[in-house]
Amino acid sequence: MQSYPSNIAGSSVSAQALAANKVLRSTYLLLGATLAFSALMAGVAMALNIPHFGLVTLVGYFGLLFAVHKTQNSAWGLLWVFALTGFMGLTLGPILNAYLQFLPNGSQIIMTAFGTTAISFLGLSAYAVKSQRDFSFMGGFLVVGAIGAFALGLVAYFFNLPNVALVVSGLFLVVSAGLILFQTSTIVRGGERNYIMATVTLYVSLYNMFLSLLHLLGAAGDD
Template identity: 60%
Template sequence: MSTPREQVVSRGVYAVVPRHKVLTNTYALLSLTLLFSAVTAGASMALALPHPGIVITLVGYFGLLWLINKFSNSAVGILWVFALTGFMGYTLGPILNAYVTHFANGTQLVMMAMGGTGAVFLGLSAYALTSRKDFGFLGGMLAAGILVAFLAGLVAAFVPGLMGLSLAVSAMFVVLMAGMILFQTSAIIHGGETNYILATVSLYVTIFNLFTSLLQLLGVFNSDD
C-alpha cells in the first residue's frame, strides 16, 4: 500500500507524462508538416502555378481549419492537417516565385526570411521551454491583435495603394506571431493545450505568417519602387 507521499509523487509523474507526450508529438508532426509544405511550395514554384487568389485562399484555409477542429480527436484529423499545410504550401509557391523574379536578390530575401523565421521560432521556443514561464496572460491580447491585423490586412489587400498599411500589418504580424510562439509553447508545457493536432496547426500557422510577414518587410525595404 502506497503512502500519501508516494501517491502524490505518482500523480505528479503521470501528470507530466501527457504534457511531455503532447510536446513531443507536436514537434514531430510540425516537422513533417513543414517539410510537406516546403515540398508543395517547391512543386508549385517549379510548375509556375498561379496563386488561387485571396478569396479561394481564405475559403480553403478556414474550411480545412474547420475540418481539423472537427476531427482533432481522431487520426483523420492528421490527414486534414496535411491537407491544410499542403494547401498553404501551394499558395506560398507563387509568392516565392514573384519575389525571386521581381528582385535581383530575390533568392537571398527568401533565405533571409526563412533564416529569420527559424531563429525567432527556435529562440522563443527555447526560452519558453527553459524558463517554464506561463505566458497564458498573452491570450486575450494576442486574439484581439490578430483580429485587428487580419481585418487591416484585408483592407490593404482589397484597396490598392495602401503600402503604408500593408507594411504596418506585416510588422504587427511579426510581433503577434512572436507572442503566439511563447503563448502556444507555454500552453503545451503547462497543460493548457492537450491536443497535439491543434497545437501543431497553431504553430504551423504562426510560422507561416511569421515567414510571409518577414518576407514582405524585406521586400519593401529592398524595393526601389
Template identity: 55%
Template sequence: MTSHERVVSTSGARAIETNKVIRNTYVLLSMTLAFSAVMAGVAMVSNAPPMPWFIVLAGYFGLLFLTNALRNSGWGLASVFALTGFMGYTLGPILSFYLTAVSNGSEIVLTAFGGTAAIFIGLSVYALSTRKDFSFMGGFLFAGILVAFLAGLGAMVFQMPGMMLGVSAMFILLMSALILYQTSAMIHGGETNYIMATVGLYIAIYNLFTSLLHLLMAFSGND
C-alpha cells in the same frame, strides 16, 4: 498509497503526458513543414498562378475548422496535412515572384527563412527552458490577430501599401507572441492535443515568414 505518493504519482503522469504532447507536436510540425515545402516546390515547378485571396481564405478557414473538428480522430492527421499542404501550395507563387521578379529575391527569401528559423527556435527554447506561463496573453493575441487580419484585408482590398507594411510588422510581433503562448500551453497543460498544437505553431511560422518577406522587400527598395 499515501496522499503524498498520490501527488507524486499524479505529477509524474502529468509530466509524461506533457512530454509526449511536446514530442509528438514537434515531430508532426517537422513533417508538416517538410510537406508544405514540397507543395510549394510543386507550385513553383508547375508555374501555378497566385490564387485569389478569397479562395485562399476559404481554403484556409475551411481546412482549419475541419482539422479542429477531427482533432481527436485519425482523420485529424490527414486534415492537418491537407491544411499545411494547401498553405504551402499558396506560398509557391509568392516565392516564384521573389526569385524571378525581384533582383535580390534569393537573398530576401534566405534572410526571411533564416530570420523565421532563428525567431522560432529562440522563442521555443526560451519558453521550454524557463517554463514561464504565457497563458495571460490569450485575450491579447485573439484581439490583436483579429485587428491585424481585418486591417490587412482592408489594406489589400483598398490597395494601401503603407498599411500593409504596418500589418506585416504587427504580425511579426503577434506570431512571436503566439509561439510563446502555444509552447507554454503545451508545457502547462493548456493544450493537450498535439494536432492543434502543431496547427498553432505552423500558423505562427507561416505568417512570420511571409511577413518577414514583405518587410524585407520593402526595406530593400523593391516594394
C-alpha cells in the same frame, strides 16, 4: 504514513510532466512532417508556375481549418492537417516565384526570412520550454491582435494601401511570435492535450512569420 500523500502528489506531478512531454514531442514531430510536406508542395507550385491564389487562400484556409477542428480527436485529423499545410504550401509557391522573378536580391531575401524564422522559432520555443513561464496572460491580446491584423489586412488589400500592408506585416510578426510562446507554454504546463491543434497553431504562426518577414525585408530594400 506521512509520506503517503506526498508520494501520491509526486506521482501525479510526474504523470502530468510525462503527458506534457508526450504532447510536446508529438507536436514537434508532426510539425516537422507538415513543414516538410508544405515545402514540397511549395516546390511543386513553383515548378508548375501556378498563379497566385488571391482570396482563394482565405477560403481554402478557413475551410480546411474547420475540417481539422472537427476531426481533431480522430485519425482523420491527421489527414486534414496535411491537407491544410499542403494547401498553404501551394499558396506560398507563387509568392516565392514573384520574389525570385521581380526582385534582384529575391533569393537573398527568401533565405534571410527563412533563417530568421527558423532561429526565432527555436529561440522562442527553447525559452518557453526551459523557463516554463505561464504565458496564458497573452491569450486575449493575441486574439485581438490577430483579428485586428486580419481586418486591417483586408482593408490594405482591397484599397491597395502598401503602407498599411507593412503595418499589417509588423502586427502579424508580433502576434506570431506571441503565439509560439503561448502555445509552447500551454503544452509544457499541461494546458494543451491535443497535439493536432497545437501543430496547426505553430504551423500557422511560422507561415505568417515567414510571409511577414518577406514583406518587411522586401520593403526595407525599397522593392
